[in-house]
Structure formats: structure tokens, C-alpha cells
Amino acid sequence: MMRHSVRENCVRLRRSCLRFPERLRLRRRQTRMRYLILLLALFATTARAGDAKPFNPSDYPPGVQTALRYANEECESQDGGPVTFATDTVRKVDLTGDGRDDYIVDFRDTKCGERESTYCGTGGCVMNILVTLPDGSVRPVFDGYVHGYKIMAPPTKRGAARTIRFDLHGSYCGGFGAQACFKQKAITATPFAFKQP
Structure with missing residues (x-):
């Protein structure tokens, strides 16, 4: 088992903390894309329903x-x-x-x-x-x-x-x-x- 100095541990901790916001931003971006796709699908469905011809x-x-x-x-x-x-x-x-x-x-x-x-x-x-x-x-x-x-x-x-x-x-x-x-x-x-x- 390798032991690291306190300074190395602080550097590692700082790096992992810096990566966390990047991951969070990436997740937010993916969530926004999902909502955008869902919204577009909803608009397309509504448009099709509005175009439905009444029974004749x-x-x-x-x-x-x-x-x-x-x-x-x-x-x-x-x-x-x-x-x-x-x-x-x-x-x-x-x-x-x-x-x-x-x-x-x-x-x-x-x-x-x-x-x-x-x-x-x-x-x-x-x-x-x-x-x-x-x-x-x-x-x-x-x-x-x-x-x-x-x-x-x-x-x-x-x-x-x-x-x-x-x-x-x-x-x-x-x-x-x-x-x-x-x-x-x-x-x-x-x-x-x-x-x-």
C-alpha cells in the first residue's frame, strides 16, 4: 500500500473536486437535451393531432x-x-x-x-x-x-x-x-x- 504525503493528498482532492463540476455540467447538458427532445416530440404529436381530419x-x-x-x-x-x-x-x-x-x-x-x-x-x-x-x-x-x-x-x-x-x-x-x-x-x-x- 502506497502512502502519499499530505501535500499530494491535497492536490488529488483538489483535482477530484475540479472534475466534479465538469461532470455536473455534462449531466445538466444531457438533461437539457432530453427535455428539448421530449418537447419537440410533444409539439410534433400535437401538430399531428391538430391536422387530424374529422370523420366524414x-x-x-x-x-x-x-x-x-x-x-x-x-x-x-x-x-x-x-x-x-x-x-x-x-x-x-x-x-x-x-x-x-x-x-x-x-x-x-x-x-x-x-x-x-x-x-x-x-x-x-x-x-x-x-x-x-x-x-x-x-x-x-x-x-x-x-x-x-x-x-x-x-x-x-x-x-x-x-x-x-x-x-x-x-x-x-x-x-x-x-x-x-x-x-x-x-x-x-x-x-x-x-x-x-
Whole structure:
């Protein structure tokens, strides 16, 4: 073990004390940079949210507009106020594998006046799937209540239909409402429905 003189120890102590403010300045600079990056990300997110286009049913083909009219008719039948669609009420995705956009209309976040549950119940929320045919027209293939859905990963075979996993009311699996019930269906131009056993 080496022993240092008092003078050497004082010099070492002074040097380490001089290094401490440098480290502190470096940390402050790094913290400021993090705050600046966070602030820029926040501004970018706010700008994108401000640029979000309001939902407009006329942006979609007539078949999809017909499905959306259901919301207005249902709200009027319940003496509700104006219908407010969520920005993601209609989702465009190629489900049939033919390269054309198909449509999922999900009324989960649609409001009838102040009511939020007009389109949902114990069986889930109203959902429609519409596929685009070769002539450009849109055909409804599913209209029912679902608790949720997940579009499965695209198939490896080019041009194959996508599969959707539906989260349904337990009665569709022979149980009751709270029980988990999942069914999968490959989406084609053929209409389908889920039946209770």
C-alpha cells in the first residue's frame, strides 16, 4: 500500500473536486437535451393531432355509407341527438387478398347525442365488414355484435384471405356472457354470421 504525503493528498482532492463540476455540467447538458427532445416530440404529436381530419361518411363508397346510416337511424329511433363518429369508425384494409381495400365499420366509439352505449350492449358493439368486389361495388359480409376483434398476421401465400379473430358473447360458444368465446374466420366475399349452439 502506497502512502502519499499530505501535500499530494491535497492536490488529488483538489483535482477530484475540479472534475466534479465538469461532470455536473455534462449531466445538466444531457438533461437539457432530453427535455428539448421530449418537447419537440410533444409539439410534433400535437401538430399531428391538430391536422387530424374529422370523420366524414362521404369519404367512403356508397355501401359503407349505407352501413354508417344505420347509426343515424338507430339514434333517431331512440330520440337521441346528433351522431358523433370516432375518427377510426371505418378501417380500410385488404381482407380478401385481392389488392382492393375492404372495410371494417366498428361502432364501438360512436355516440348518439350524449349516450355512449346506443350501439353496444352485453353482446358487444355493432360491427360490419364489407368487401370490395372486382366491379368496385361493396358487399356486406358480416353484421353483428362483437366484444372485439384482431386481424391476424397476413398469410404467407400471396393473394390469400386474411383471418379475423372475433371476441364474442359467451353464448356463441355454449356458455354465458362473461365466458371467453373466440371464433376465427377467413374473410372472403361470402357472407357469414355466428350462430349460438
